[in-house]
Structure formats: C-alpha cells, structure tokens
Amino acid sequence: MGGTALAIEHLRKxxxxxxxxxxxxxxxxxxxxxxxxxxxxxxxxxxxxxxxGVLEAYTTAELAKAKSLRSKAGLSTREVDALHVLQQxxxxxxxxxxxxxxxxxxxxxxxxxxxxxxxxxxRNKTARxxx
Numbered sequence: 001m002g003g004t005a006l007a008i009e010h011l012r013k014x015x016x017x018x019x020x021x022x023x024x025x026x027x028x029x030x031x032x033x034x035x036x037x038x039x040x041x042x043x044x045x046x047x048x049x050x051x052x053g054v055l056e057a058y059t060t061a062e063l064a065k066a067k068s069l070r071s072k073a074g075l076s077t078r079e080v081d082a083l084h085v086l087q088q089x090x091x092x093x094x095x096x097x098x099x100x101x102x103x104x105x106x107x108x109x110x111x112x113x114x115x116x117x118x119x120x121x122x123r124n125k126t127a128r129x130x131x
C-alpha cells in the first residue's frame with residue numbers, strides 16, 4: 001500500500017479542521033500512521049512516500065471536497081481514492097496556472113534567457129573578429 005493512499009485514508013477519518021494547529025496535528029498523525037505502516041520515520045514518509053499536494057489539500061480543505069470513486073480493475077479502494085485525489089489536485093493546479101498564465105508569459109523562460117545570452121555572446125565574438 002502506498003504512503004499517499006494511507007495518508008488520504010487517515011486524513012479522511014479526521015474531524016473537520018478547527019484551526020491551522022489542529023490541521024498540523026492531523027497531518028502529523030497521518031504521517032505517523034503512514035510511518036508505522038511502512039516501518040519508517042515521519043520525516044522520511046513526508047519527503048518520500050506521501051504526495052505533498054495531499055497534505056496541502058487537507059490543510060486547505062480541498063481533500064474533503066474530493067469524492068471517493070469505485071474500485072478500478074487491479075486497484076484497491078484506497079488506491080483509487082488516492083488516484084482520484086491526485087487527479088483533482090492536478091486539475092486544480094492547472095486552473096491556477098491558467099489564471100496566472102498572463103503574468104508568466106511576460107517573464108522569459110530559462111531556456112529563452114540562455115538562448116538570448118548565447119546569441120549575444122556569438123554576436124560579440126563575431127564583432128571582435130571583424131575588428
């Protein structure tokens with residue numbers, strides 16, 4: 001069983017979030033549960049086994065909105081639930097990217113900046129040779 005699926009299962013059983021401190025306690029309890037199930041430590045599970053979007057979705061109450069689905073062939077109910085939550089997180093992130101898209105279009109990408117820098121260096125080299 002995957003750490004993300006175990007964390008989702010545990011977080012779904014938690015009460016509604018009363019405060020950010022309560023949310024942190026519930027997240028830590030879920031990570032402790034995953035660590036116990038996988039025979040690891042909380043920090044390792046947070047870093048390597050549990051998708052960070054799931055923990056963030058819980059603290060922002062997005063996880064509660066995600067619906068459970070019926071089992072698909074070859075997947076347990078937990079795994080299908082985890083898959084569905086991750087798909088919804090991906091859609092949510094895509095929506096946020098589209099709304100921020102106009103601001104991102106104004107900024108040059110790393111590839112474009114490197115390309116421009118190389119072109120400038122080539123022009124300078126050619127200009128020095130011509131002199």
